[in-house]
Amino acid sequence: MDVRRYTPTDADAVAALLEAAVGAGFAGSAAADPRLSWVAYDDGLCGAALAVVDDAPRLRRTYAEGPAFAALERLPVRGRVVRIRELAVRAHRRGRGVASDLVARVEAAAAGLAYLHRLDTVHVLANAWLPSDPALPTSAGLFRRAGYEDLGEIAGFFREFSLAAGATCPACGPPPCRCCVRVMLKRLPSA
């Protein structure tokens, strides 16, 4: 397997992977910071982790209230958080550590960016999808194993979005989406 940094030439393949993994309409744009984002190929694209440097105050507003909001508010993040905004692995390659490897690479790259943002500590955040259908996999376990703190579950996280976008969820079907997310956060020492 060839794992390398994401470039814009991967965008179409990544969009197809995300559509298969999280459903048409939920994948959003393939916005990704090439310094932080990774793709894995075997006979085609088999995995992707797209990350961005996000604005902590804006992120707090998306959580509005509750435990994740409170936890983010306590962090000395000086306005910046690395957010893993998309993570997916092709169904036939799951359960072999591909996603865990991609997440570790995002973290290593994030630690290296600390100096750019003059941060003593880098925070990496992910919203782990908890599908309403328990037969579907979730990333919450792999984030936990990688040392992420669980900031709490947010019920119906995609409800409003699914209604507005008319997005069909692989777990819930037509809107409204009833899936939850678990907000996972890891604090890295700077490189």
Ligand SMILES: CC(C)(COP(=O)(O)OP(=O)(O)OC[C@H]1O[C@@H](n2cnc3c(N)ncnc32)[C@H](O)[C@@H]1OP(=O)(O)O)[C@@H](O)C(=O)NCCC(=O)NCCS
């Ligand atoms: C979540 C996902 C990215 C994990 O990818 P992966 O490469 O299988 O991840 P890893 O192998 O590093 O670790 C995966 C887990 O899969 C489990 N697993 C084992 N065999 C599996 C299989 N055939 N299919 C799915 N999961 C399997 C592992 O035991 C481990 O379980 P745990 O974390 O619940 O304890 C992948 O299942 C996926 O793309 N899911 C759909 C989209 C999604 O949920 N993305 C995350 C949004 S934040």
